Amino acid sequence: MKKKKSTSKANIVLILVVMIFVFTIVIINHRLKTNHQNITNQDIQVVYDQMHNEIAVNQLAEMDESSRMQYYVSEFIEAIENNQYEKAYTMLYDDFKTNYFPSINEFESYCKETFPKMFSVTYENIERNGDIYIMWVKCNDALSGKKNAAVSFNFVVKENNLNDFVLSFSVK
Amino acid sequence: MQFTDIRLKMIRLVKKYKKILFIIVLVWGIIFFVNYYIGHRKVVPKATTTYEPHTSIMSSSSSTPSSMTSEIEQKIHNYVEYCKVGDFDEAYKMLSEECREYAFKNNVNEFVAYIYDKIPSESIQYSIQSYSNIKVGNKKVYIYEVKYTPDYLATGLTNETYSYATEKISFYRDDDKNLQMIAGNYIYHNDIKSISENEYLKIDVVDKVVNYSIEKYTVKFTNRSNNIIVIADGAEENEVVLSLNNETRKRAETETIVLEPNQVAEYEFTFSKFVDDGDIANDLLFSSIRVMEQYSGMKDKQGNDIDHETIQSEIDNAIAKFSMQVAVKE
Numbered sequence: 001m002k003k004k005k006s007t008s009k010a011n012i013v014l015i016l017v018v019m020i021f022v023f024t025i026v027i028i029n030h031r032l033k034t035n036h037q038n039i040t041n042q043d044i045q046v047v048y049d050q051m052h053n054e055i056a057v058n059q060l061a062e063m064d065e066s067s068r069m070q071y072y073v074s075e076f077i078e079a080i081e082n083n084q085y086e087k088a089y090t091m092l093y094d095d096f097k098t099n100y101f102p103s104i105n106e107f108e109s110y111c112k113e114t115f116p117k118m119f120s121v122t123y124e125n126i127e128r129n130g131d132i133y134i135m136w137v138k139c140n141d142a143l144s145g146k147k148n149a150a151v152s153f154n155f156v157v158k159e160n161n162l163n164d165f166v167l168s169f170s171v172k
Numbered sequence: 173m174q175f176t177d178i179r180l181k182m183i184r185l186v187k188k189y190k191k192i193l194f195i196i197v198l199v200w201g202i203i204f205f206v207n208y209y210i211g212h213r214k215v216v217p218k219a220t221t222t223y224e225p226h227t228s229i230m231s232s233s234s235s236t237p238s239s240m241t242s243e244i245e246q247k248i249h250n251y252v253e254y255c256k257v258g259d260f261d262e263a264y265k266m267l268s269e270e271c272r273e274y275a276f277k278n279n280v281n282e283f284v285a286y287i288y289d290k291i292p293s294e295s296i297q298y299s300i301q302s303y304s305n306i307k308v309g310n311k312k313v314y315i316y317e318v319k320y321t322p323d324y325l326a327t328g329l330t331n332e333t334y335s336y337a338t339e340k341i342s343f344y345r346d347d348d349k350n351l352q353m354i355a356g357n358y359i360y361h362n363d364i365k366s367i368s369e370n371e372y373l374k375i376d377v378v379d380k381v382v383n384y385s386i387e388k389y390t391v392k393f394t395n396r397s398n399n400i401i402v403i404a405d406g407a408e409e410n411e412v413v414l415s416l417n418n419e420t421r422k423r424a425e426t427e428t429i430v431l432e433p434n435q436v437a438e439y440e441f442t443f444s445k446f447v448d449d450g451d452i453a454n455d456l457l458f459s460s461i462r463v464m465e466q467y468s469g470m471k472d473k474q475g476n477d478i479d480h481e482t483i484q485s486e487i488d489n490a491i492a493k494f495s496m497q498v499a500v501k502e
Contacts (some may be wrong), residue, residue: 155328
C-alpha cells in the first residue's frame with residue numbers, strides 16, 4: 001500500500017517536470033518569434049544608438065578628464081563638419097543658445113560662415129573650474145593649408161556624466 | 173528492466189542520499205544565482221576626475237571630515253547666493269562674530285565693499301577647493317578657496333578673457349560644536365599682550381590679526397624719555413622685522429615711526445606670511461631704535477631729502493641706540 005503511494009507521487013512529479021519543460025519551450029519559442037516580428041528601422045536606429053553610446057561610455061571611462069573633454073569637443077566639431085547641425089545644436093548649453101543662437105537656423109548659418117568645410121583641431125590648453133572645463137582650441141583649415149587661416153576658439157564644457165555633456169564656445 | 177523498476181530504484185536512491193542531494197542542489201542553486209547576478213549586474217562606468225573639493229591641495233593626505241562636507245557646501249552655497257542677489261546683510265550674518273569684528277570692523281558696508289568686487293552680479297558662478305587645514309589653539313580650521321567666475325558656460329568666453337576672483341573661506345567647530353564660517357581671507361585673531369620695555373621706551377604688542385597670507389600686528393609705543401625716539405624712518409636697514417624660525421620678514425608699510433617726547437602712539441605692522449606655511453612667528457624685532465639729541469627727519473619742510481651727512485651725524489650723536497625684541501610666539 002505504502003509502495004503504491006510513493007510510486008504515484010513519483011508519477012505526479014514526473015508529469016510536473018514534463019509540463020514545466022514543455023511550457024518553457026513554448027515561451028522561448030514565442031519570445032523568439034515576437035523578437036523578430038515588426039522590427040522597424042527606427043527600432044534598429046535606437047538599438048544602434050544605444051550600442052554606440054554604450055561603446056562610447058566604456059571608452060570614455062578609460063580616459064582622463066582632458067582626453068574626455070577633447071572627445072566632446074571633437075564630437076561637436078565632427079557634427080558640424082558632417083553638416084549635422086541639429087546634432088551639434090543639441091550639444092549646446094541652453095543659456096548659451098538663448099544668448100547667441102535662439103534658433104537652429106541662426107546656428108546653421110553661423111557655422112557655414114565661420115567654420116571651414118574641413119578642419120583640423122589643435123588643443124592648446126585646458127583649465128578646470130569646479131565641474132566646468134575651459135579649453136583653448138585652434139581650428140585649422142585643412143583644405144587651404146594656410147597657417148594664418150587658423151581660428152582660435154574657447155570651448156567651455158560641462159560633463160554631467162560619461163558621454164552626457166553640454167558645451168559652449170566663443171562666438172566670433 | 174521495466175520503467176517501474178527504474179523509477180523505484182531512483183526513488184530509493186533519492187531517499188537514501190537525500191541529505192547529500194539536498195546539499196548538491198543547494199550549492200548548485202547558489203552557483204546558479206551568483207552566476208546569474210554577475211551576468212546581469214549592470215556596472216555603470218564612472219567618470220574619473222581629479223577634482224576632489226574636500227581634499228586639501230596643500231597636503232593631499234588631509235581631507236575635511238565627511239561629517240562636515242555637506243554642511244560646508246551648503247553654507248558656501250547660501251553665502252554666495254545671498255551675495256548674488258544683493259542680500260548682503262544675510263551673507264554678513266552668516267560670518268562668525270570674530271570675523272565680522274576683525275575682518276570687517278563690525279561694519280556691513282566694509283563687507284559689501286569687499287564682496288561686491290568678487291560677486292558683482294547674479295550670474296557669477298563659483299567652485300570650491302579645500303586649500304589647507306591648520307590648528308589654531310585647540311580648534312582645527314578648514315580653509316577653502318572659493319573661485320568666482322562669470323558664467324562662462326552661458327557665454328563661451330565670447331568677447332571675454334578668462335579671469336576669476338578668489339577668497340579664502342574657512343570653517344571650524346566652536347566649543348558648542350556649531351560650524352563657524354569666516355570669510356574675507358581672515359583666519360583668526362590673538363590678543364598677544366606681550367611687552368618689552370626699558371628706561372626710554374615701552375613696546376606693547378596689543379594683538380595680531382592673521383589673514384591667509386598676512387599677519388597684522390597692533391603695537392603701542394610709549395616714549396618714556398624727553399627726547400624724540402625714532403623707531404623706523406628708513407635710515408637703517410631692517411628697522412622692523414618679524415622673526416620666524418628660519419628667516420625674517422620685512423614690514424609692508426613704509427611710513428616713518430617717530431615718537432615725540434613722552435608720546436604714546438599705536439601703529440599697525442603688516443608682514444607677509446602664509447598661515448599654512450608651517451613656519452612660526454617668534455618675535456617682533458625693532459633693530460635700530462634711536463633716542464635722538466637732535467632729529468631733522470629724512471626730509472625738510474619743502475619735501476627735499478636731508479643730506480646723508482646730517483642724518484649720519486645725528487645718528488652718531490644719538491643719546492642711545494638699541495634694539496628691542498617682543499615675543500609674539502603663540
